[in-house]
Amino acid sequence: MKETVGITALVPPELIYACGKRPMDVNNLVPESSLSPGSKLCAWTAIWRDMILNGGLDIDSLVVVAGGDCHNALVDGQKVELNGMSTHYFFYPFDRDTDYLRSQLEKLTRFLGGIKDEKMFSLISDLKSKGRALDELRVNDRARASDVFSALISFSDLCRNPDVFEKTLNNVPETDVEYSSRIALIGVPPIYPDFHETAESFGLHVVYDELPYEFLRLGGSDLDSLARSYSEYSFAGSIKNRVELIKDELQRRRVDGVIHYTQFACHHTLEDEIFREYLDYPILTVQGDLPRPSSEQLKLRLEAFSEMLEVMP
Template identity: 50%
Template sequence: MLGITALVPSEVIYACRENAVDLNNFVPFSEFQPDDKLCAWSAIWRELILKKEVEVDKLVVVAGGDCYNALVDGEKIELSGIPTLYFIYSFNRDIRLMEENLDSLVEFAGGIKNEKAFGEIADLKQRAMEIDSLRTEGKLSSIKAFEIEISGSDLMGSPDKYGKAIEALEEEDVDFDYRVAILGIPPIYRGFHEFLQSIGLHVAYDEMPFEFIRHSGRNLAEVAESYVNYTFAGNIWRRMEFVEKQLKKRKIDAIIHFQQFSCHHKLEDIILRERFADREGYPYITIEADLPGSTPEQARLRLEAFAERLAGV
């Protein structure tokens, strides 16, 4: 089992006949409260591995362009004896750097043994994009769509399992008052989407999980060309241009910026607020989290007030 700490091209991992597991998917359900931490996400998956609550044979740490706290937490795991690769995204979309990192990933995972995996996963992600469209159209709950999109990072540890999860979904009528976008880090709180749905807020766009399903390729070269455009790891101006197109396409009414304590992306809040609230006029609220758990009462009250405010806009 090959653990990943953020978005890593899983197409390559499965083409090498390895299985991927996104360590972040364990964090919202964990009871660990590590003392030695900045960001709870990386500190908790670090502890889960070091305490052997989660077992991996190898680890790929996204060490550049996405999460910087992961770098040191990954080094601590490497010191424990687990083979570790540091994967770096280019801030300025340098295709050569992406190709070099993909070559290193191929070597680390044991070499490509199943070229067909690229096409099979590309087809799976296309089906996941169709799920995203249903969510945008209000024909599928954001709760179900989020599970598919957030699982696009590791394909649930098995492309077959992921495909069956997609096939199991059926269209439904979703009752809501407003379409909202969640920008930034995926919520560390359990049941966050469920709570939003309960107060009439339909999440029509999850920024980061959408990135997990929109990047793919039918060979290594196409994978490089796609993943070099991973917006969350690059220049924020390009990222905001992409986000703005999504907001208009999905007819978003309001924005929730979800940020994590001690994450460098937290510093982007003022930039995002100036662009989307001050310039574009979107109602905008920032929710900050630290440790996993249920959505706190204070956050619930703020979101309820935000929903009520939308009624007067």
Template identity: 35%
Template sequence: MTGRSKKIGITTTVPLEPFLAADVIPVDLNNVFVSGSGANEKVEEAQVRGFPRNICTWIKGIYTASREVDGVVGVVRGDCSNTESLLSTLEREGKSVHPFSYPFVRERELLEEEISNLCSYLGTTIEKSGEMAPEVRRLRDMALELDEIAWKEGGIHARDVHLALVSTSDMNSDPDGWERDVRALIDGPRDPSLSTGGPRLGFIGVPPIISDLFPKLEGLGASVVFFEVQRQFAMPERTGDWVRDYLEYTYPYDIGRRVKDIREQSEKRRVDGIIHYVQSFCHRQIDDIIFRKELGLPVLTLEGNLPGPLDERSLIRLEAFLDVLEGGP
């Protein structure tokens, strides 16, 4: 598959360098699903096509969003157990698909083979992809810079940090526009109305489907100073070796590395409590058992299902959690 302006959807973060090397536009289908209009209609459409009600909403949104792309690269190992069936469905409907696996055993040789296969699908090589690595690194470093300014100095809205980090998966399909937007946040004015005296929260788990979660938390006087998975999308280890960066990426591999990263960052960022966001019908909800046991911090597990604003019951639970963190009743 080759061709300028070809749009290829991705179901989560995959190596971005091959897309740039092949001059193919990456499109993170999660972002298309929730940032465009009609997110709930996309879910409904998937259900009309036969997707079960008790399957994760993200998968259904990705399915419908994939109409907007020429092909889909789906991560079938290291992200979501549903993606394999999703790709099979799309393929039977005539969509070009490519399965990508983060290897179960975190070995360079295995990952390189996966990246090479991705390169072949996109119409490039791993060598040419390596030439794009400094540019991808430079952009991801900008998102990490914004994150650092935000947790150290405050005055930047959590939603902006969340979006800058989470969109490093595809740079919003427009690296130049993405760079301008993130640069404006880094150099722009700070919002003095944002509280710095309330509880400092870490946010872990899959990105939330709740549209106003971060503004709501700020409205309650909390600061979100750590975005676990979103930060991992920006490959924060910065090893100087682009392939190795994807081996240091904690999310697709064993959970022990995630626990270590969360503990280290929580200590560094002086986190008071953790919100573990889980998606209804997601197998990753099981991880909650380990996080509660091993993080050594108060954890509130917050579940979301459909796209839309925070519901009243969850708001009350968040208020109670913040009260506890502040030593209240």
């Protein structure tokens, strides 16, 4: 049985597989959790922390993405480490410095025991091509956003088994989608497990999920190409680059409105004003805290946003 490596945010999964381990994105278990952590800022990190501390996650080691993206993870990761978990800290550069990222990837490779199976790079690259095709399918109204999101969000760890995951990708149903407005969902993914289904029930077709698209967009076949590609991970770098990337995607995907999901006590929440200033689209900002089915407050906002895009001039 391969060792399981927990990851707290995007860590190149192709490298983990190439090192003979299997990644588990600890966030993917959070939306279905009923835990209410006592000590928390962001519920995402607090819940995976408590899951690990309580022995509820079957992992052998943990890679904490502590530089770039999620800052709360740095502290919660150390709590896990102090409890005895083998833990490694991974830092993205803010300035896209590929040499720096390469050195981080080298350290990570050493922590993972070295590269043992190089063919995993091409295997995962092929799966990401399939993922991009699936993404285009929903852009062209040929797949439900909820089905596509479920598949794309899993590209951070490929469901711990690329063979099984490929079958999941192949089984995403192709169907004509009817809707009233095309939506981009930016920010960290919603902690609500039924967000996309709820949006669909109000005629909102999500044609862009910002973070899962990063999982598909980035990749590589060795440490050099991984460093070049992942240094452009938009959540870790300058927001100017992120805004430009988002703008391109909004235009390409013919979006009518933007939903910015923010997580309570997450520093990304502070980016809302920047998006409102630089994205020339109607924007709805919603905030979640604990993972629960969509609340009536959220439904009211989604319904009103849908009406606003459809009814108002």
